[in-house]
Amino acid sequence: MSIAKTPPPPYVAVIFTSLRTSVDEGYAQTSEEMTAMAEGQPGFLGVESNRGADGLGITVSYWRDMESVRAWKAVAEHRMAQKLGRERWYRAYCTRVAVVEREYGFSV
Structure with missing residues (x-):
């Protein structure tokens, strides 16, 4: 896991917060496929993800x-993954879309 390297703002952040069900069948593979597919999309800048x-x-x-x-x-495959998420993998989720106007940080 690493911090995404983003360009100077402005850019858009899509924040997907979810609560999983106990069903794991197909979840990891679909998640990996969606990440790989997103990385190939025009305009994609990076991703950060964690689950407790x-x-x-x-x-x-x-x-x-x-x-x-x-x-x-x-993207059709992304829409199918969303459908499966609602049907199998998530008890609840919320998607928020925001424009990043400022960023700062440090790295050692």
């Missing part, structure tokens, strides 16, 4: 602009 032992997960994907976010949302 309690099942709460947060994934933040970064995109050049809203057009890139909309294009990713429309």
